[in-house]
Amino acid sequence: MMLELTAKLLSDTMKELLRKFKCDERGMPAIEAALCFPVLILLFISLFELTSAISINRRVTLATSAMADLVTRHNTSILRPQIADYYNAAEMAMFPTPSANVRVELFGYRKVGATISQIWKVNNGLGSSCGAVPGTANMDPLMVSGNDLVVARVCTTYTPVMTSFLGSTFFPNPTLTVSETITDRPRISTTLTCYTTVVGGAVCS
Numbered sequence: 001m002m003l004e005l006t007a008k009l010l011s012d013t014m015k016e017l018l019r020k021f022k023c024d025e026r027g028m029p030a031i032e033a034a035l036c037f038p039v040l041i042l043l044f045i046s047l048f049e050l051t052s053a054i055s056i057n058r059r060v061t062l063a064t065s066a067m068a069d070l071v072t073r074h075n076t077s078i079l080r081p082q083i084a085d086y087y088n089a090a091e092m093a094m095f096p097t098p099s100a101n102v103r104v105e106l107f108g109y110r111k112v113g114a115t116i117s118q119i120w121k122v123n124n125g126l127g128s129s130c131g132a133v134p135g136t137a138n139m140d141p142l143m144v145s146g147n148d149l150v151v152a153r154v155c156t157t158y159t160p161v162m163t164s165f166l167g168s169t170f171f172p173n174p175t176l177t178v179s180e181t182i183t184d185r186p187r188i189s190t191t192l193t194c195y196t197t198v199v200g201g202a203v204c205s
Helices: 002-023 028-071 080-094
Strands: 076-079 103-112 115-123 148-158 176-184 192-195
Touching: 028 080, 028 103, 028 148, 028 176, 076 080, 080 103, 080 148, 080 192, 103 192, 115 192
Parallel strands: 076 192
Antiparallel strands: 103 115, 103 148, 148 176
């Protein structure tokens, strides 16, 4: 009889404890936070990376557009020192990216008869090339004989934050190149030549 009462008491006690455990919600916020926190952190970093990438791309496009617009406003000729002044516009468009990380390239093309040739080029002398020299294959529909095109190109590098953590790099080559190319015609004249220091002197190369 005593054993039966003890067993029943233990059984009732266990049932009561299980009922209380089932209904006890203490600690639930901590468990939810532990489950949600990594997802929220990943979401935050992903959104940060996305907005940063979009921002740097927009700045590169703005800088390229500014360079093309400023250069093509000249009439028949432009000097290298004048273009050097325009690099400031590209730097302002790229802020807060350091100017030392921004490469600016300009190319002048002219069509004579059916032949399109590069007649001048200039860059701000920073870093390596943004890529291969622009090809002429797609320029023909935009030009007539004696007509010029100016190609402006700006590039920089972008390293996503998620590629490294506490000094450890997770990808072999985390740096990405962001580049934009804009083609424009001279606004005032059909031709535009870049000269090093004096109009009619050495052509920019």
